[in-house]
Every structure is written in C-alpha cells, then in structure tokens.
Amino acid sequence: MNKKTIREKILTDIKDRLGIEQYEDENIEQYSFRLIYSFLGKIILANLWNENGDNLEEGIIDNELKNVLHNAILGYKQLFSDMSLEKFLINENKIIDDILTDYLETGFVRKIHRKFNPVPFEKTIKENIVFVRGISVKERVKFSGLGTYYRDEAKIYNNSKSVEQLFMLPEYTFKQLYSYFNSQTFSENISREMLLSNSEFLVTWKIESKKWWTNDFQGKDKKLNLLRIGSVKGKELYYLFRGRNYKKGVQLSPKLNLTNDKGYYSIRLALLNERGIAPKIEYINKDSCVEIKSIFALPKRENAFIRVYSWPILGSKSRLMTKEVFSACKVIFEEMGYIIEEVS
Structure with a gap:
C-alpha cells in the first residue's frame, strides 16, 4: 500500500474508535491533526500499566511514557511529511508536555514518584453529557480533544460527584x-x-x-x-x-x-x-462545532478543563470543541459567573 492509502486507513480506524467526525468546511489537515491529537491521549491512557511477567503493574515511568509518545509522533511525522501538519508535530516535546499537564491538572492521570498512574473510573453528568474519567471496558466513550464523554438522556446518577468536584473546579461563584x-x-x-x-x-x-x-x-x-x-x-x-x-x-x-x-x-x-467587569469567554458558533477564543486569562483549573475537552487549531490560539460538550461547559462556567458570549 502507498503512503496515502495507509494514512487513510489509520485515520479511519482512529475516527471509528474515538467517535470523531470531520466538521463541515474542515480541511483534511486540521481533521487529521485532531484525530492524531486525541489518539495521543488514548495512547497515554492505554499505557498506564506495565507488564511484569504474567501480571500487570499500575504506573509507567515518566521517561518511558514520553518515549512511547515520541515514537508515535515520529511515525505520524513520517506518514504526514507532505502536509503542513508535519510542521506542527516538529515541536513534539511541547505537545507531549502540554497533553500530560492537562491530563494531570484535570485528574485523568496522577503522578507518583516519577510514575504516571491510572485513576479509578468515575463519571458525572451535566446537560445530558456524561463526563468520564478513568478506564472502563463497560463504557463506549467519545473523545472531545483529550477528554472522554458520552451522551445520556436519562440525566439520573445517584451518588456521583458533581463536575466541579470531579475536575477540581471552583464550587463557588x-x-x-x-x-x-x-x-x-x-x-x-x-x-x-x-x-x-x-x-x-x-x-x-x-x-x-x-x-x-x-x-x-x-x-x-x-x-x-x-x-x-x-x-x-x-x-x-x-x-x-x-x-x-x-x-x-x-x-x-x-x-x-x-x-x-x-x-x-x-x-x-x-x-x-x-466592579461590573464580568469575566468573559468568547466563542464562534459554527455549523457543527464551536471555536473557543480568549482562554488565556482563565485560572489554571478552568483553563485545563477547557483545554482537555478541546482541540488546538493549526496556526491559531483558538480551540475547537464538539457542540454537545460545549453546551454542558457553557452551563458549568455560567454557574461560576462567567459571561459566555458568541462573537462573529
């Protein structure tokens, strides 16, 4: 198979496994990048155990995990060497550090004595969106950015933490x-x-x-x-x-x-x-997704939560988020006191 055929096969496989659709008017480079970016998160979550004989031990040494990610990015760079996407992947150390930081800040992984460790399976619901953290074979989840979720119309979860408690967001206005x-x-x-x-x-x-x-x-x-x-x-x-x-x-x-x-x-x-200057998050409402702007001024936890559930945009400081996840995030941040404003 030639490079183009291999590339299409890999991207289709990631799309089906992570539930990530191409948006209207989204070029193939941006879409390919979103698939790869989310799959790097999947690689992290799947490598938090080490084989020791017949047993699986929790935790992987930080350098070993980073080597796994470096090798994955190297493969993608070779596969996409004829696209501008390859230029973005040149700064692989920053990509890896940013992804791991966002996962640590939102509790998707934890770090103990130079080892990245898995966390217990937990979920919480907001506006029909079930935010999922931890590993479970029982749940088929989608990815928005690095974050995992699925849609559930039931809205009923007993004894579950709130979104604020699960992701360490402020529980006050x-x-x-x-x-x-x-x-x-x-x-x-x-x-x-x-x-x-x-x-x-x-x-x-x-x-x-x-x-x-x-x-x-x-x-x-x-x-x-x-x-x-x-x-x-x-x-x-x-x-x-x-x-x-x-x-x-x-x-x-x-x-x-x-x-x-x-x-x-x-x-x-x-x-x-x-003083009447309400904190504001601006967004652009697109046909099938939302572009989030100006998140640089958010506190650390809130910033990490939005980052982990969104994708970077090639050549931009804005972020992309699925519409259904954004609808829940909008309510979460408005309850804190933020103004969520649509701009053109």
Whole structure:
C-alpha cells in the first residue's frame, strides 16, 4: 500500500474508535491533526500499566511514557511529511508536555514518584453529557480533544460527584469568593519599608494591554484590591486591602498557591466581577462545532478543563470543541459567573 492509502486507513480506524467526525468546511489537515491529537491521549491512557511477567503493574515511568509518545509522533511525522501538519508535530516535546499537564491538572492521570498512574473510573453528568474519567471496558466513550464523554438522556446518577468536584473546579461563584474575602478583618499594618520594596498592585480596571500588575496604584473605589511585595519569584507576600488604605491589609495564606502560574486569577476575576467587569469567554458558533477564543486569562483549573475537552487549531490560539460538550461547559462556567458570549 502507498503512503496515502495507509494514512487513510489509520485515520479511519482512529475516527471509528474515538467517535470523531470531520466538521463541515474542515480541511483534511486540521481533521487529521485532531484525530492524531486525541489518539495521543488514548495512547497515554492505554499505557498506564506495565507488564511484569504474567501480571500487570499500575504506573509507567515518566521517561518511558514520553518515549512511547515520541515514537508515535515520529511515525505520524513520517506518514504526514507532505502536509503542513508535519510542521506542527516538529515541536513534539511541547505537545507531549502540554497533553500530560492537562491530563494531570484535570485528574485523568496522577503522578507518583516519577510514575504516571491510572485513576479509578468515575463519571458525572451535566446537560445530558456524561463526563468520564478513568478506564472502563463497560463504557463506549467519545473523545472531545483529550477528554472522554458520552451522551445520556436519562440525566439520573445517584451518588456521583458533581463536575466541579470531579475536575477540581471552583464550587463557588465570583460573588461568593468576593464576599468571603470582604468579610475578613483588615488590621495588619504593612511597613513603609515593605511597601517601597518592589510592591505591585493587581490591575482591576479596564486596560488594553495584558498587563496584570503595576507599580502605580489607580484604585479609586473602596472595594478590595490585591498587593504583592517582594522581588524573588515564588516568595512574594500577597495582601488584600480596601480602597487606598493599602497600609493595612490581610496577608493571604501561601496555601492559596498565589505564586503558582495563574494562581491569583480567581481572586482577580472576583475583584473585576465586583466592579461590573464580568469575566468573559468568547466563542464562534459554527455549523457543527464551536471555536473557543480568549482562554488565556482563565485560572489554571478552568483553563485545563477547557483545554482537555478541546482541540488546538493549526496556526491559531483558538480551540475547537464538539457542540454537545460545549453546551454542558457553557452551563458549568455560567454557574461560576462567567459571561459566555458568541462573537462573529
């Protein structure tokens, strides 16, 4: 068989196994990439066990799993060497790291002592969509991006976790988060020396740039704001304060992981929401799918959840998601307080 015939056979097999259809007006390169991207997730989920004699042991060493993925991508690069898809697969280390990070953040896999391990089978339902995590031979699931799901009209599941609990998403709204912090007693004095030592204020007003912190405080209201002090990355101190009285505040616990990537985003969005600037997710409604835009500003968990249930678009920062999964995600994020806005 020639390369084209082999390629068509492989793609048809992946399509049938993962339930991924080609969208209207979707070119063959983007469709092929979506199939391969999802199948890399399938490879990960299928390689979380090691053979040891006649027994199967849970867990695979991280380097071994990455080698499996590298070999798979190498095969696809050779198979698609005449298509622009091959250019995307050149940066295979980033693809692998991104996929594994999204799986870890959403709990599809867990990592213990340099080994990736499977998780117990669990499922939860939202708007007729059953989100599935873990391995089960009893369920025939579809893939949206890297995430697994199926449709069920029954809507009844007893003793199951909520979507928020299963994927570690916030179980509170932005209003509730703001109210919690606003109820704290602000009595701790911040010394002048500390304030002059690389202090920065969280931007909570409309700006055109994507700058989140500034040395020039422009707050004019008496609402909460956030201050961080310190120049050593990962060791900054974070204080909440009201209005212009930022010499008094309440130091936030390091347990909030504010120094982690996007760790302060939830608080920032709650502060913006209180000022009438509701956090927004924009999307384009297409004939058979949804293109999600502007997810860069989402908190870490929410970002990973959307990423794991969507596909990258070649040459774009947007993501593609199946319409049925998006209908459930839309409700999930609106309940948190996000504005989900259709754009053209």
